[in-house]
Amino acid sequence: MLRKAATDYWKILSISFAIQEIDQNPSLLPNITLGYNIYENYFNARMTSDALLDLLSTGQANVPNYSCGRRKHLLAVLEGTNSDISNQISTVLDIFKIPQFHPFLRSHHFNNNSMDGVYVDENGNLAADFDVVNWVKFSNKSVIKVKFGAMERWGSSGLKFTIDQDAIVWPKWFNQCVESCHTGFVKVVQEGKPRCCYDCVPCAEGTISTQEDADHCTKCPEDQHPNEDREHCVLKIITFLSYEEPLGVILTSFALLLSLITGFVLGIFIKCLETPIVKANNRDLSYILLISLLLSFLFSFLFIGQPRKVTCLLRQMAFSIIFSVAVSSVLAKTITVVIAFLATKPGNRMRGWLGKSLANSIVISCSSVQFVICTIWLWTSPPFPDTDMHSQPGQIILQCSEGSVAMFYIALGYMGFLAAICFMVAFLARKLPGSFNEAKLITFSMLVFCSVWVSFVPSYLSTKGKYMVAVQVFSMLASSAGLLGCIFLPKCYIIVLRPDLNTKEHLMMKIKV
Numbered sequence: 001m002l003r004k005a006a007t008d009y010w011k012i013l014s015i016s017f018a019i020q021e022i023d024q025n026p027s028l029l030p031n032i033t034l035g036y037n038i039y040e041n042y043f044n045a046r047m048t049s050d051a052l053l054d055l056l057s058t059g060q061a062n063v064p065n066y067s068c069g070r071r072k073h074l075l076a077v078l079e080g081t082n083s084d085i086s087n088q089i090s091t092v093l094d095i096f097k098i099p100q101f102h103p104f105l106r107s108h109h110f111n112n113n114s115m116d117g118v119y120v121d122e123n124g125n126l127a128a129d130f131d132v133v134n135w136v137k138f139s140n141k142s143v144i145k146v147k148f149g150a151m152e153r154w155g156s157s158g159l160k161f162t163i164d165q166d167a168i169v170w171p172k173w174f175n176q177c178v179e180s181c182h183t184g185f186v187k188v189v190q191e192g193k194p195r196c197c198y199d200c201v202p203c204a205e206g207t208i209s210t211q212e213d214a215d216h217c218t219k220c221p222e223d224q225h226p227n228e229d230r231e232h233c234v235l236k237i238i239t240f241l242s243y244e245e246p247l248g249v250i251l252t253s254f255a256l257l258l259s260l261i262t263g264f265v266l267g268i269f270i271k272c273l274e275t276p277i278v279k280a281n282n283r284d285l286s287y288i289l290l291i292s293l294l295l296s297f298l299f300s301f302l303f304i305g306q307p308r309k310v311t312c313l314l315r316q317m318a319f320s321i322i323f324s325v326a327v328s329s330v331l332a333k334t335i336t337v338v339i340a341f342l343a344t345k346p347g348n349r350m351r352g353w354l355g356k357s358l359a360n361s362i363v364i365s366c367s368s369v370q371f372v373i374c375t376i377w378l379w380t381s382p383p384f385p386d387t388d389m390h391s392q393p394g395q396i397i398l399q400c401s402e403g404s405v406a407m408f409y410i411a412l413g414y415m416g417f418l419a420a421i422c423f424m425v426a427f428l429a430r431k432l433p434g435s436f437n438e439a440k441l442i443t444f445s446m447l448v449f450c451s452v453w454v455s456f457v458p459s460y461l462s463t464k465g466k467y468m469v470a471v472q473v474f475s476m477l478a479s480s481a482g483l484l485g486c487i488f489l490p491k492c493y494i495i496v497l498r499p500d501l502n503t504k505e506h507l508m509m510k511i512k513v
Helices: 006-024 045-056 083-096 172-176 246-271 276-280 283-303 309-343 349-353 356-380 405-428 438-462 466-497
Strands: 130-137 143-151 161-163 185-189 198-202 224-226 233-235 237-239 384-388 395-401
Touching (some): 246 283, 246 466, 276 283, 276 466, 283 309, 283 356, 309 395, 309 405, 309 438, 309 466, 405 438, 438 466
Parallel strands (some): 237 395
Antiparallel strands (some): 130 143, 185 198, 224 233, 384 395
16 A cells, blocks of 8 residues: 555554454455555655555565565555556556555545544544445546445444445446456457456457457467367367278278178189079179279278378279279170060060170270279379368368369269169169069169269268268278179079079070170
């Protein structure tokens, strides 16, 4: 506290007595002890500054904000200087947000009777009852008065000074004021309220504040993100679809299992290549389709693991071309079924179309279109390794950029076009005579294939990061497994478990399909 004259020492004694009463009452401020320092400034600006420096310094030397030696926490400053010195004090205290109390309204009576200037009698007793009033002056020069207790003239010993909790009435807006905004928050002044009244708003996503009462938040570098309290930046986690994580393990296990099954089926067809059922299903198309399915399962491993330049170049191209070859093979089988049925009618000239040349032409021509699309894709805007730092908070996603998204969807769309044609032809041929029931199996397999890839597009677009890759790998495995299961497993059942049906008499297929 700063006082100005010796005649005001009795006021200091009153404050000293009040602080003593508060410290001795454990129910008022438990575990807190109040203290005070008294300074005389002699109406001098230099002496005032020196006193303020000492108040604000916790160490032996007068260095504000430097803590060494003495420990004290300054709560408020009471002063009774003139207006110029009071403004000087206010300028310094405003920086540290320390309340300043000043008896600037001298015309007001602070006691409850009409006596002015008479506070104690000749015996040192109170001459009147006093209200304990808190006058708070803010940095914008606004002032409020709060009554929070009384000093009673006729109170019993030890009870002359009282604090009435129910008598404390703050202005409505004052309850909205805060002492300071913690780190991680930013100040937003309330409209129409004093400057001391502001809201503490958390920093926006991706930003931090490292000091109290920050006027703005700072954005973290791209490779970092705010901690939970948004007080400092921490490094982002690098993530990709790896072999070690559960999702990668599951996809890898399915790819290996399906690859083994495909290899087993291919081995059966090679071993039993002279049996009627293998001959009837056009061995060349069956081998092409099985090898395509085997490669599709194996090439799914290109999508798992950390993206590299080579893997990014190969995986989408291999996926597009291999699946086009597989669907082209199924389309060739379907068209062969239809032509075989038409060729059985008397006088029909479709018999001349039967043979390996038609099937091979369909496979080569349909696959060549996809090969040209992928070549243009590689020439104009090839895929490349990329990092995504913004899709997932706190993560740096390593991924393969498609290069040209348009070319990716053109390649995918062409594969869907082939699948749609194959499904329609097989669907129209599904009611052919029983000897050509291959069309029913193809219809069901293409229904599974198309269903998987129709659901793939919205799922792919709605996911981010490594889950996009997982969706594509799952779609590749599921659609390929649908072709393998629907077309080849019934034939393997007959070859392995019902060899008695694998004869010309039971097969009832007179023309190769």
